[in-house]
Amino acid sequence: YGTLYGTTFPMDKADRIATFDSGSTHAMTLTAVDLDEQGQPKKWKVENSWGATYGQNGYLIMTNPWFNDYMFRLVVDTKYVPANVLKAAQEKPIMVVPEDPLFQEDM
CATH class of the missing domain: 2.40.50.170 (Cysteine proteinases. Chain C)
Structure with missing residues (x-):
């Protein structure tokens, strides 16, 4: 956009996900x-x-x-994952709604 329109849209990763500007x-x-x-x-x-x-x-x-x-998503052999992250992975998953912008492209 910067070159074509002479402007930029400074959004962080969370904003780009929420507005469907970025996705997995x-x-x-x-x-x-x-x-x-x-x-x-x-x-x-x-x-x-x-x-x-x-x-x-x-x-x-x-x-x-x-x-x-x-x-956005990364698959890693568990031998490279820190213990605190492995522990978090054992918690009960949180179900996201189908409209969740991070997973829109997967549907």
């Missing part, structure tokens, strides 16, 4: 991470589900800020 619609496989000196992620290498004709033979690099803004 695509799958990628994380294949590598570049960490800084403190062990924090700087960028991620992903294999795109669109095949080898997209990106570099099907692979893309995303920055950690982009990952944080646009990643």
Whole structure:
């Protein structure tokens, strides 16, 4: 929008989800991470589900800020998940309404 209309719409992730501007619609496989000196992620290498004709033979690099803004769901081997997150996963699930904007694209 910025280039075409000369304006931007500064919304955070929660606002983009609530207004259906962002959603969970695509799958990628994380294949590598570049960490800084403190062990924090700087960028991620992903294999795109669109095949080898997209990106570099099907692979893309995303920055950690982009990952944080646009990643919605992640499947991870439990050996990499902190104990407090595993404990939270044992709690009773909260059922969301079908109109929940985060899952609209799944229907």
